[in-house]
Amino acid sequence: MKKFAGIFQNRSFTKLFLANFTSQMGSTIGLTAFMFYLLDRFSSQPVYATITELMYSLPMLAVFFLIGVLADRVDRQKITVYCDWIGAGLSLMLIGAIYIGWMPFVFAVLFLRSGVQKFFFPAEHGMIQGILKKEDYTTAAGLNQLVMSLFMLFGNGLGVLAYWTAGIYGAILVDTISFIISALLIQTTVVSEEARLPNGPHKLNELNLRMVFRDFKKGFSYVLSNKLLFTLIIGFFVFGIVNGGFSVMPIFILKYKLAPESYEQYSIVVGFVFGIGVLLGSFIASMLAQKVKLYYMISVGLIIAGSFTALASIPDDIYLFLGVLFISALALPLVNIGIGGWFPxxxxxxxxxxxxxxxxxLNMVSHSLTLTFIAYSFPASLTIEMLYWVVGGCLAIVGIFYMIVLPKLAEEKASLVEENAAEQGV
Known part of the structure; x- marks a missing residue:
């Protein structure tokens, strides 16, 4: 807890943290409310809920070659601020689209808003890396995981509450306000030029397509030349499958198996139980990160989470299902904090x-492919149990792979760093 308190003494980090928290909370409330709106209005067409998730993931395929280059070449602070203001405007447009009731227009606005937000996180992560010390990276990752668990605890519940009390328009208005608050917080944050512009200042007219593709190629070559980084990134393709499945699996198993008549109420319980698991797991992982090698944390977390996710397909009793899901949630922070603290x-x-x-x-491609597969195959040829088997199996397989490969690569990386330090000291 002392480390958590100490990191907030950095005022720049505190403002960025609060901006991210506010924005994500608003987005969680808005997305949850919209999902229930679709399930209520189009209860016989679960494909709409899946399409909504696709509108949040597919835009990445259109802008992936731009976002990283811009985050390294353009002022990162300005990117995040512009993303929030544009997101607020598109949220208001979404309210109008829902009022009109033409679903292609609704999905088009969701697509645009998601596309703009894809530029936010690479720029924000870059700024955070620049304003923190290396020894604070794991603490920041633990803090972010704690926040994520709070979203799981209260986000879905607040989304359902907003939908029940203020309707879909009120819930999306909360989303809009969260974007505005986030933009104002980031605007008033003091960030060093080195953190905002690590490669020096560039003008937009200098960023032609030739330069964009050249820089993108450099980033690709950088990843390929770093065996440890490349191995970790391989796992993100599988994580996309997992994220795609988890984005719809809890609601689907409640509505079509465990609690068809009361799935809305139980969705709050599922969110609460999962959130409690992740919250407790976050405290455990934060303590273990100071004593255990990060690659062991990641591997063990994946194997445990995958095994219990697959087991969650078995129970017909909702309370037994919640108990199994709790153990899976308890293990996930081992993975997230391990990777989040290691990457920077x-x-x-x-x-x-x-x-x-x-x-x-890479994550979004597998995420989108998974959702597309679910949209076409569920419930016609794919059962809800099969979804849990696939997702759980993917997690466990990656965990075993990491358990075998990461220790050796981590040792090689450490040896290389020591050799470079010795050469520089001569």
């Missing part, structure tokens, strides 16, 4: 945007 240590700050720009599309 092994990535050159000047390349952070481009590395993030490669990870995100």
């Amino acid at each position: 240590r092994i990535i050159d700050p000047k390349m952070m945007g481009r590395v993030q720009g490669l990870i995100s599309p």
Whole structure:
């Protein structure tokens, strides 16, 4: 807890943290409310809920080659601020689209808003890496995981509450206000030029397509030349499958198996139980990160989470299902904190945007393919149990792979760093 308190003494980090918290909370409320709106209005067409998730993931395929280059070449603070203001405007447009009731227009606005927001996180991660010390990276990752668990605890519940009390328009208005607050917080944050512009200042007219593709190629070559980084990134393709499945699996198993008549109420319970698991797991992982090798944390967390995710397909009793899901949630922070604390240590700050720009599309491709597969095959030829088997199996397989490969690569990386330090000291 002392480390958590100490990191907030950095005022720049505190403002960026609060901006991210506010924006994500608003987005969680808005997306949850919209999902229930679709399930209520189009209860016989679960494909709409899946399409909504696709509108949040597919835009990455259109902008993936731009986001990382811009995050490394353009003022990162301005990118995040513009993303929030444009997101607020598109949220108001979404309210109008829902009022009109033409679903292609609704999905088009969701697509545009999601596309704009894809530029936010690489720029924000780059700034955070620049304003923190190396020893604070794991603490920041633990803090972010704690926040994520709070979203799981209260986000879905607040989304449902907003939908029940203020309707879909009120819930999306909360989303709009969260974007505005986030923009104002980031605007008033003091960030050093080195963190905002790690590669020096550039004008937009200098960023032609030739330069964009050249920088993108450099980022790709940088990843390929770093065996440890490349191995970690391989896992993100599988994580995309997992994220795609988890984005719809809890609601689907409640509505179509465990609680068809009361799935809305139980969705709050599922969110609460999962959130409690992740919250407790975050405290455990934060303590273990100071004593255990990060690659062991990541591997063990994946194997446990995957095994219990697959087991969650078995129970017909909702309370037994919740108990199994709790154990899976307890293990996930071991993975997230391990990777979140490790990445900034092994990535050159000047390349952070481009590395993030490669990870995100890889994750989103598998995420989108998974949702497309679910949209066409569920419930016609794919059962809800099969979804849990696939997702759980993917997690466990990656965990075993990491358990075998990461220790050796981590030792090689450490030896290389020591050799370079020795050469510089001569």
